[in-house]
Amino acid sequence: MRIASAEVLVASPGRNFVTLRITTEDGVTGLGDATLNGRELAVAAYLAEHLVPLLIGRDAHAIEDTWQYLYRGAYWRRGPVTMASIAAVDTALWDIKAKVAGLPLYQLLGGRSRDGLLVYGHASGAELPELYDSIREHLEEGYRAIRVQTGIPGLPSVYGVASSRNASAGTAEGTDARYDYEPARRSAVPVEERWDTRAYLRHAPGVFEAVRNEFGPELPLLHDAHHRLTPIQAAKLGKSLEPYDLFWLEDVTPAENQAALRRVREHTTTPLAIGEVFNTIWDYRELFEEQLIDYVRSPVTHAGGITGLRRIFDYAAVYQIKSGVHGPTDVSPVGLAAAVHLGIAIPNFGIQEYMQHSPATNELFRPGYAFAEGKLMPSETPGLGVSYDDVVAAAHPYEAAYLPVNRLLDGSMHDW
């Protein structure tokens, strides 16, 4: 079964998505997500200029060999652009294989290991009353685990906090119905935010105490520190949040330095999650072997596809580390569908992030997964269960958009 064509599709139904569509000589199509928030066109060019020409005529069934050919064969390994591109090829080939087999993709990954994927949603509020409303709204929608992010006194805008009901104004992702936070802004240059770590460390424990008092001890609560702390600051935060029994504390330190997590781990029993910006199994080596984390955040889209991420999960399982796959709106419905098929099958599933895409995004991709009672269920149609509507895509051309950058109060650049 030879590959006849591969198209790189860039569309912007409120936010930008890069999708690869592979078609075999007998007309079977497969989709892969290659969206890299704020750097979309670099991946589109890597795919169009360097990978598509290599795919034509290859055996569409040879998934592992294609993965190795693109990874080892490039000489220049790893990195988000390369690995998102490989991920898109890999996911599209799995989609094709499952369609040819006439099975939903998860059946090729070992079949069902659970009845659905527990997900968490994003609640946020600049102040506590708004945060409580957001948590209640998520609970009413069926969410059974909630990420909590709040404003910090003295800072005008903070990562993860929707500033109002229509917080995503400036992106068509914004609707009146949800509080969800979409960090990329459509603009020629990134928005600049300000950050004060001491103010954050003083404020965060009180927020979790208040939320526990309001919502009780059982609700699983998560929090994302978004790479902003030094190891000792992160250790202090983890320790100060222990009484509030977090499901996880995410990305406490910048991800490049795996050894930083050693210091954090020495001081706190708050479970740790990291890895949304990692792209290969190698990025996890110290973290796994020294058991420095509890959850793996990599998505299919940025970690070399189903082939790359499944290998990471198997390695994690050796150390009782579980999955906690990244699922913001910048992972497209194709990337999310792949995560749902993988998550239903693997033995060490932990939780899945689920921010929910806008109606315009869902109109473009028509994903077949379903959300009910706090869980995501895979689609039962052959393949990934996602399609791509070229007519809808044509109405939403690419628009430049960037994630914000972050500066300390004195103007120094900091991690966003």
Ligand code: GCO
């Ligand atoms: C999360 C992430 C996102 C990222 C975004 C960047 O935990 O969901 O941190 O909010 O910031 O995906 O593109």
Ligand code: MG
């Ligand atoms: Mg995160």
